[in-house]
Amino acid sequence: MTPTITAFERSPDGGKGLARDMRVRWALEEVGQPYEVRYVSFAAMKQPAHRGRNPFGQIPTYEDGGLVLFESGAIIFHIAGRHAGLLPADADARARAIAWMFAAVSTVEPPILEFASAWLFESPQSWAAERMPMLEERVHVRLRDLSARLGEAEWLDGNFSAGDLMMVHVLQRLAPSGMLAKHPSLAAYVARAEARPAYRRAFAAQYAVNAAA
Amino acid sequence: MTPTITAFERSPDGGKGLARDMRVRWALEEVGQPYEVRYVSFAAMKQPAHRGRNPFGQIPTYEDGGLVLFESGAIIFHIAGRHAGLLPADADARARAIAWMFAAVSTVEPPILEFASAWLFESPQSWAAERMPMLEERVHVRLRDLSARLGEAEWLDGNFSAGDLMMVHVLQRLAPSGMLAKHPSLAAYVARAEARPAYRRAFAAQYAVNAAA
Numbered sequence: 001m002t003p004t005i006t007a008f009e010r011s012p013d014g015g016k017g018l019a020r021d022m023r024v025r026w027a028l029e030e031v032g033q034p035y036e037v038r039y040v041s042f043a044a045m046k047q048p049a050h051r052g053r054n055p056f057g058q059i060p061t062y063e064d065g066g067l068v069l070f071e072s073g074a075i076i077f078h079i080a081g082r083h084a085g086l087l088p089a090d091a092d093a094r095a096r097a098i099a100w101m102f103a104a105v106s107t108v109e110p111p112i113l114e115f116a117s118a119w120l121f122e123s124p125q126s127w128a129a130e131r132m133p134m135l136e137e138r139v140h141v142r143l144r145d146l147s148a149r150l151g152e153a154e155w156l157d158g159n160f161s162a163g164d165l166m167m168v169h170v171l172q173r174l175a176p177s178g179m180l181a182k183h184p185s186l187a188a189y190v191a192r193a194e195a196r197p198a199y200r201r202a203f204a205a206q207y208a209v210n211a212a213a
Numbered sequence: 214m215t216p217t218i219t220a221f222e223r224s225p226d227g228g229k230g231l232a233r234d235m236r237v238r239w240a241l242e243e244v245g246q247p248y249e250v251r252y253v254s255f256a257a258m259k260q261p262a263h264r265g266r267n268p269f270g271q272i273p274t275y276e277d278g279g280l281v282l283f284e285s286g287a288i289i290f291h292i293a294g295r296h297a298g299l300l301p302a303d304a305d306a307r308a309r310a311i312a313w314m315f316a317a318v319s320t321v322e323p324p325i326l327e328f329a330s331a332w333l334f335e336s337p338q339s340w341a342a343e344r345m346p347m348l349e350e351r352v353h354v355r356l357r358d359l360s361a362r363l364g365e366a367e368w369l370d371g372n373f374s375a376g377d378l379m380m381v382h383v384l385q386r387l388a389p390s391g392m393l394a395k396h397p398s399l400a401a402y403v404a405r406a407e408a409r410p411a412y413r414r415a416f417a418a419q420y421a422v423n424a425a426a
Contacts, residue, residue, distance in 0.1 A: 055362035056320055067305045074312035092280045099287035106318040127340030149268035
């Protein structure tokens, strides 16, 4: 059966691939699983039909037969359990890749989102300029630690995994800020991921929708 | 083999159970798995030995034989894979419980941490009072959605799972703010979890260390 995901009818980023459906599209492309997309408007996302799929009224969601899932991390984990290519077969290596999935959303993404949200929504406020250096430094702390762990390696732990996929997508939100460029090994890590054919197919698919909108 | 976790030598909360080792202790108690604890100071957490366990220099970590893990979500998922009691056996129900684990750290926790961190660290700043209503409302948006989904149910999806465990621990950080009391069904949900014998044993274990420190 072909799974159905949801995505923004019009992504706020205009097709830059920052919306979280991009993670799921990318994972599905990595494993060669075709999928359908149901596009939802901002109004429809907050209606009961969509909240039945995601109680927080967000995208992406995933439906396959009787299963309805939300949270990009959980959806990707589910896909990885059904197809080879996103998580290692060895139990310990698999557990470590899952740790990177959680690290992406729980340790690295929050300060990045706080920084991005302050930049987008609070910049007209009197306090914005005063707070930004603190928010930037919180991001750099994480990037320094991540860069130190990555070292000269291609991916975070052995072969490319769902942990890398999620971490790269989290880091991409920093692109317009120039902050990633201060950590050259991480910028190269993101570039390596963006060169993957599966990434390119997923990016093109969401771009086609949003650039046309 | 008995696994070893790490925890703060002195938790900043003085034993209120808000440090993330509490989640792992609770999960281990739910499944009846004894464990050892290595206590680490703030200085030791940032040294190479601990960064080898967690590249971000945080607690908790988990070691069992040759496996070294970080991220409370990943550790609890690993424990749930080795013992019954934290995730359902049915594949779809298991995927949904994992979605709640990700929702806890990725959707509900970030606005709570942003609120708590502003309260703790930015209150002397000129902008603090002006920003707080916005931060509180971001938390309430999530709590309203979560409360609507929980409805009259005891737990988020069927029996108690690792998704409830993580969600409850995320919500507990709101206790001193009084915000949880505005969502009575969530306050009752947290209270139900806190009444679990496994929760009480885990709480007592971390309290004994931190109240004595």
